[in-house]
Amino acid sequence: VQFFYSENIDNDFIILEGEEMNHCTKSLRKKVGDLICVIDGSGGCYTCEIINIDFKICKLLIINKKIINKKNKVHLFISPTKNHKRIEWMLEKIVEIGVDRITFLICENSIRKTVNLKRLNKIALSAMKQTQNYFLPIIDDCLSFKDAFDIIESQAKYIAHLCYDNIPLLSKSIKNNNTKCIFIGPEGDFTNNEVSYALKQNFIEVSLGKSRLRTETSGIVSTIILNLDNE
Structure with a gap:
């Protein structure tokens, strides 16, 4: 499973931009309708569907989310x-x-x-x-x-x-x-x-x-x- 990173999370949507977007859409050639996994660096893991790609951002719809809590x-x-x-x-x-x-x-x-x-x-x-x-x-x-x-x-x-x-x-x-x-x-x-x-x-x-x-x-x-x- 390929993980992507974003802190730009708003309710049901996530935005990929910069290097993360380029890696997703250009290097891996992901397209609208594909499912990807995004992590926020704080314990959140999101299964998302790509719903829009333009020159600067890739917009994702959150399908499922999982939150991991550390004991210490x-x-x-x-x-x-x-x-x-x-x-x-x-x-x-x-x-x-x-x-x-x-x-x-x-x-x-x-x-x-x-x-x-x-x-x-x-x-x-x-x-x-x-x-x-x-x-x-x-x-x-x-x-x-x-x-x-x-x-x-x-x-x-x-x-x-x-x-x-x-x-x-x-x-x-x-x-x-x-x-x-x-x-x-x-x-x-x-x-x-x-x-x-x-x-x-x-x-x-x-x-x-x-x-x-x-x-x-x-x-x-x-x-x-x-x-x-x-x-």
């Missing part, structure tokens, strides 16, 4: 990797797994301090459609470590680090909360001061295992663990 929400705070392609690879995987929001952290040891938001949003949209995931994550631009605390809405808050030993595993520390967030640091990890600051904000320090994982791998592993309640 996951917010990943992660320092961007030096190689932007590793960020893109990670993003594809965590969208497939399921993540609701991604915020890029600029820490004391961060090397990269910018990301290409336009490209990342495009990759996230493509990954959502290809894997038939109904949820499109919000992707925030880079924030300083301390500024990131101002946008936290999660009930359960974790910080994964390697500053010292004998830290409990994330998988053993999960609380039954509806909203969860985790901080993942850069290649050089968080500093002791950053970890101390997070703990003062009622964060729980956790480990992702014995191996020293790359930043992007840590993002994937933590997203999998925090999504276990959604299964």
